[in-house]
Amino acid sequence: MDVPxxxxxxxxxxxxxxxxxxxxxxxxxxxxxKGLESVLRQVEGFDLLPICGSVASLVEQMAQGSPELVLMxxxxxxxxxxxxxxKHAMMSCKIVLWVNSISTELAFQAMGLGVRGILRxxxxxxxxxxxxxxxQAGELWFEKxxxxxFLCARRVALTQREGQLVSLLSQGLxxxxxxxxxxxxxxxxxxxxxxxxxxxxxxxxxxxxLFGLKNLTTGQLPVxxxxxxxxxxxxxxxxxLERPAxxxxxxxxxxxxxxxxxxxxxx
Numbered sequence: 001m002d003v004p005x006x007x008x009x010x011x012x013x014x015x016x017x018x019x020x021x022x023x024x025x026x027x028x029x030x031x032x033x034k035g036l037e038s039v040l041r042q043v044e045g046f047d048l049l050p051i052c053g054s055v056a057s058l059v060e061q062m063a064q065g066s067p068e069l070v071l072m073x074x075x076x077x078x079x080x081x082x083x084x085x086x087k088h089a090m091m092s093c094k095i096v097l098w099v100n101s102i103s104t105e106l107a108f109q110a111m112g113l114g115v116r117g118i119l120r121x122x123x124x125x126x127x128x129x130x131x132x133x134x135x136q137a138g139e140l141w142f143e144k145x146x147x148x149x150f151l152c153a154r155r156v157a158l159t160q161r162e163g164q165l166v167s168l169l170s171q172g173l174x175x176x177x178x179x180x181x182x183x184x185x186x187x188x189x190x191x192x193x194x195x196x197x198x199x200x201x202x203x204x205x206x207x208x209x210l211f212g213l214k215n216l217t218t219g220q221l222p223v224x225x226x227x228x229x230x231x232x233x234x235x236x237x238x239x240x241l242e243r244p245a246x247x248x249x250x251x252x253x254x255x256x257x258x259x260x261x262x263x264x265x266x267x
Contacts, residue, residue, distance in 0.1 A: 059089070168181055
């Protein structure tokens with residue numbers, strides 16, 4: 001293997017290889033992924049594993065390649081449940097989400113799961129590289145526009161059961177189906193829903209389900225399969241809701257403000 005900057009004899013070459021950062025890139029846009037791959041292969045200290053085009057191949061490559069850093073495209077497949085599962089499968093691996101845009105709600109949930117950075121695809125290549133270097137060094141990478149958006153949001157803490165119920169409701173399950181999945185009575189589901197309407201400040205189950213989707217997914221696909229058992233289903237720990245005035249003015253945030261990443265765990 002030709003390692004940039006490495007000596008090809010003696011222990012120095014081996015030391016160089018051992019100090020390389022193994023990076024795994026997941027994206028369903030092959031041309032875009034190849035472009036970034038060509039850039040990262042020129043960066044000293046980076047060792048790129050084969051690009052993954054699906055979540056299944058991502059999981060397989062994670063098991064085989066033991067990456068230290070994963071740059072994960074925020075495709076429709078990447079939901080809160082998938083992020084939660086992946087993060088638990090690679091506790092020692094740092095995850096950076098690679099996005100065009102991301103909702104305030106999902107960004108907050110991702111940070112809560114331990115995602116180390118959120119990187120915009122439209123940034124110059126030198127900043128793409130800088131983000132990965134900073135995250136590998138132990139820092140966080142979240143743009144100021146994104147962290148500022150958290151100040152314009154309201155957080156509603158949920159119990160484990162409430163989080164599971166919101167997750168199921170967002171999948172379109174009816175009360176009877178929710179009761180069967182959570183192994184509780186249909187009447188108990190109605191009580192939980194009534195309390196959640198008041199707690200979150202919504203009028204009906206449809207509005208609650210929409211808030212749940214914003215926190216759980218990119219908004220393009222259902223949360224998961226109907227009938228998934230509660231034991232296997234991660235429940236939201238909170239709902240992050242943009243305040244009404246903010247929602248009316250800026251329904252989608254694209255981070256147009258200048259880049260000002262934060263470092264050292266302050267967020």
